[in-house]
Amino acid sequence: xxxxxxxxxxxxxxxxxxxxxxxxxxxxxxxxxxxxxxxxxxxxxxxxxxxxxxxxxxxxxxxxxxxxxxxxxxxxxxxxxxxxxxxxxxxxxxxxxxxxxxxxxxxxxxxxxxxxxxxxxxxxxxxxxxxxxxxxxxxxxxxxxxxxxxxxxxxxxxxxxxxxxxxxxxxxxxxxxxxxxxxxxxxxxxxxxxxxxxxxxxxxxxxxxxxxxxxxxxxxxxxxxxxxxxxxxxxxxxxxxxx
Numbered sequence: 001x002x003x004x005x006x007x008x009x010x011x012x013x014x015x016x017x018x019x020x021x022x023x024x025x026x027x028x029x030x031x032x033x034x035x036x037x038x039x040x041x042x043x044x045x046x047x048x049x050x051x052x053x054x055x056x057x058x059x060x061x062x063x064x065x066x067x068x069x070x071x072x073x074x075x076x077x078x079x080x081x082x083x084x085x086x087x088x089x090x091x092x093x094x095x096x097x098x099x100x101x102x103x104x105x106x107x108x109x110x111x112x113x114x115x116x117x118x119x120x121x122x123x124x125x126x127x128x129x130x131x132x133x134x135x136x137x138x139x140x141x142x143x144x145x146x147x148x149x150x151x152x153x154x155x156x157x158x159x160x161x162x163x164x165x166x167x168x169x170x171x172x173x174x175x176x177x178x179x180x181x182x183x184x185x186x187x188x189x190x191x192x193x194x195x196x197x198x199x200x201x202x203x204x205x206x207x208x209x210x211x212x213x214x215x216x217x218x219x220x221x222x223x224x225x226x227x228x229x230x231x232x233x234x235x236x237x238x239x240x241x242x243x
Contacts, residue, residue: 063099067152070096074149093134097127104164119165125173191216
């Protein structure tokens with residue numbers, strides 16, 4: 001491959017690889033991502049401002065169409081009888097789930113941070129309920145389709161009423177504890193490992209590297225900081241074997 005590649009391409013790749021291994025390259029990479037994320041947030045805020053400034057309230061209820069479309073596909077599965085392979089493939093919850101996660105924000109009925117936090121937690125439980133029901137399509141397709149349709153109808157009705165903290169009844173929702181803890185552990189391990197690798201790549205002093213990982217673990221676990229430090233104590237000899 002190297003024999004057939006042009007010399008200018010090989011030299012350019014060599015320069016880029018060398019730049020990425022330096023501290024300046026790392027900072028440039030991070031600044032690029034920060035710019036992209038900031039641009040996305042600005043675009044999002046701008047669209048929300050335009051929506052409410054010009055009273056384009058119809059956009060608020062476009063997500064209801066996604067849920068109703070899911071109900072229609074569930075009905076196709078129930079009506080199709082045994083020949084339902086095409087209808088099962090056509091049913092995807094990717095967009096309806098995304099609309100559930102952003103429901104509280106789009107409805108614009110929540111002001112305080114505490115209510116936003118509760119709405120987010122509820123949305124995640126609703127998503128888990130939908131995904132659990134979706135998995136039943138491969139076990140009892142007709143029953144699972146009926147259950148999915150029932151939940152999406154209820155979500156649509158509650159959203160239209162502004163009840164973004166009660167999109168589903170408590171009996172429809174799974175227990176969030178085990179999943180929440182698993183996600184927090186995964187996030188903590190990934191964050192601590194990433195900080196350790198960045199510190200090594202940038203040749204930062206060991207004190208700064210250890211301090212940053214301790215702070216990261218404490219922030220992830222917050223009140224249960226000792227559990228986070230326990231995770232860090234397990235990872236420290238793996239991430240800093242020579243320290």
